[in-house]
Amino acid sequence: MASSVPEWIDRDFCERLVERIQEGSELISWVAEPLAVSGDNYSSILYRVSLRTSTNTFSLVVKSLPQGSMMREYMLSDGIFSKEVELYQKVFPAMYSFYVDHGGNISYFCPQSYPSPISDTVVLQDLQPLGYTLRSRQEQFNMDHSAFAMKTLALFHGLSVGLHSRNSKLVECYKENIYTTRKKEVMRDYTNLMLMDLASEVETWIGFERFGNKIRDYSKTVLDTWINIYEQVDGFFLVLNHGDFWTSNMLFRYSDSGKIEDLKLIDFQYSKYAPAVLDILYLLYSSVQESVRKECIDELLGEYLAVLRETLDIVGCSERLPSLKRLKKEMRDKMDLVAMVALTILPAMVANEEEMANFGTLADEASSLGGVQNPIQKSIKGNRFRQILPSILIDLERDGIL
Template sequence: TLLASVNLNAELEDGDTQNLSYMIKLPIDAVQGFLAKDHNIFDTENAIYKDVIPEIEQMYRDAGVDLKFGTKYYDLKTPSEFGVVLMEDLRPHGFKNVNRIEGFDMEHTKAALKKLAQWHAASAVRVETKGQYPKIVSDGVYTEDFLKLMEEKGESSTALYMECVRTYKDHEEYYDSLKRNQENFADEFRPLLKIDPNEFNVLNHGDFWANNVMFQYDDAGKVKETYFVDFQMTHYGSPIFDLYTLLLSSTSLDVKLKHFDYFIKYYHDNLIE
């Protein structure tokens, strides 16, 4: 999708002016050709901002806890077949992404995991008390049709992927195993589509990595707030999907290697709290 910044200088009724900053997401051709047609990810994200997030935040308020999970959302009606997503820009409020190349340190990892555990816990309670979420947010894009498309595009996507791998230093050690993994992506991923109703399941963010977590800081430079962005890939299933995605993709190498088991326990402790 295309994410664009919209900055307005508005004149108010009293003659004063006010600067307003928004972020708008638009579908690109590739999305219109597949994802938005078969599973409209813009409908998914609009439903998350309009219905799911307010419901979860209200659940916490009812329990005496004031929590926010995302930015302010505007229900924008457009003539677009696929729609758009209009949100308040978090950057003027001091929110930032961590450098995705450097990865999360201990503080940022714990902040992200705590908020993730709170999201997962509330979604599980919601399903237990009110029933399953609507399909537009619970099914996600990870379907059998999606995997078949990946298989159809397998040869070309593998070639591009391996071309990128060759740009990394010492790639030779991992080249063959990465190639096999890419070629067998659909077969490896297919078991994850099956939801065991006897296991603990949650509404996963679905794309929970560094670029989709934003942090706000206090005067001392410590994390004081954590918000999630980009809710187009949500799906219901095992929480391990979000948990492993973050820990494997977005933590710095030394933090990942030294504290992996601790992070699993930290997530679980916050989940059951």
């Protein structure tokens, strides 16, 4: 076994896993290896576990807590891993069954989940052998990929509305997010440091010098503003959000000719019952090419609404369908989410290997260096981020956010 695979992924773990997946089978052999490089996953660590049994072979992805003390404690204290396990094991099957019971026929929108032998781990079907692949984090979506993502998101949102109509408590219980009043003090130092460093960087960009002070001014009330994104939801079209809907949480499968055949969603740790437009804005400003976002927005929203309408019709909730006009208004009302994504998360999303942030070991590094450290200090100087951010800053200025 490679030294980077934890000791708890051993033969005993694999044998207990086999018992849960295929009762009566005997484990013959197993192999485990790290699945992602440092920087690709900030709130978890992934391993591929290949099992050969007396009756079959399985390739699985095992997701565990991050190594860094701050992120590990954060994930444990908020029950984020247990929440994701519950979503995979209880909520998503209920969403799917409700849809099928009403005559719907769809492929599952996420990988199959299996019961884990130990707590605080998620065990999923490995989609790679089935032809699913991740796209480059730095390569933003063209129209085809953007439209497919929008349609898959609409299906997911619509299924959650259907389940909500049957069992509202099962959906509404997911109300926590990274920015809440309860976590305000924890987030303050890191958020302020990231924005101050970004302001200093942006004001060196020719033609964008004014945004340095705009970002500094915005930082004065930013935590209350970002908390309100999630806590002020009256009057909005509410769904179970994915919560982190960007390139690296989608796996595409293509035909031999390169046509998109299917899309699976992964990483639901930050799912929340909240306005649907939060997922839409997150996608548009983290993962969609600027030209597509600006020139094809009505077409993309039309694709979303068409699938949403079909899904809501099937589950008997057509009266909840929002209009295009309402959807656009709600997007304008929640543009502060774009600032949150662009100013604190996007640098890490589009960083290359040398620029990658490492949120997973954040507290350990801060302690060794004698104070709070900016996890995106390298990322904000990245070339790709420098290419993408300017047009977003213009949008935020236009809409009165900055």
